[in-house]
Amino acid sequence: MNRVFLGTEAIASGQLTEHELRRWHRCVYPDVYVPKSADLSLRDRAWAAWLWSKRRAVVAGVAAAALHGSNWIDANEPIELIAPSARRHQGLIVRNETLADGEVTSVGGVPVTTPARTAFDLGRHLPATTVTARLDALMRATSFSVDQVTQLALRHPGARGVRQLRAVLPLVDGGAASPKETWLRMLLVEAGFPSPTTQIPVADGWRLLAVLDMGWEDIKVAAEYDGDHHRSIRAQYVKDRRRLRRLEELGWIVIRVIDEDRPNDILRQVREAFRRRTSPRSTVA
Structure with missing residues (x-):
């Protein structure tokens, strides 16, 4: 028996008595139970939501992204389901939308929207x-490819929110290693x-010296977002300083950005780097 299960099925199969079910397990959705001591992961909660739908729904949205391996998603994120005519329930986002052939896959036995449909x-x-x-x-x-998502938009022309989707797709970049890197890139673009x-x-002779978060290779200007570990861990700090000296x-020109920096100050530094590199007297090594 999985640790997330339907109570009626467990009793009917003889795996638990009703007394054992009530004593040792707790209900997360109607008829969906887990051990009382269980600390549920997002995957557990997605499985529970699917069972609650009587195995008819498809996990979608942010929960689907997490099941596909996306990082930076809280375990308590609401589970989103696509389930025609399904009723609402607290803690769930239920959408009555159309899923065409090829827009559903399986992750760990749970039906989940494909990466392209999830992006859509x-x-x-x-x-x-x-x-x-x-x-x-x-x-x-x-x-996933932007072209795949664009094709889905053509397949579902009347879907809500397509205008926003079309505006954001050209900005998507899988090179961002964190939400803060996305924020920094969008600050620069906007x-x-x-x-x-x-x-x-960036190679230093035969060895790889660094992989810079983002930048403009033609003028050798880069911007990097430094998380707290870059400053709080001494060995990382020393490594970063040595790497930065060699890059220079x-x-x-590498602009190092930390959480406390103000957007205007970041942009001023980048403008100054561009000015230095694009002035008539500028030379790039």
């Missing part, structure tokens, strides 16, 4: 402030800078 749904339903980061993370995990290349490898020797 995220791009339409999520707030504009979070959608690009979610799509970046999904592309990093699954390598300020009018050319869209930066992500995950730029190779002709790179």
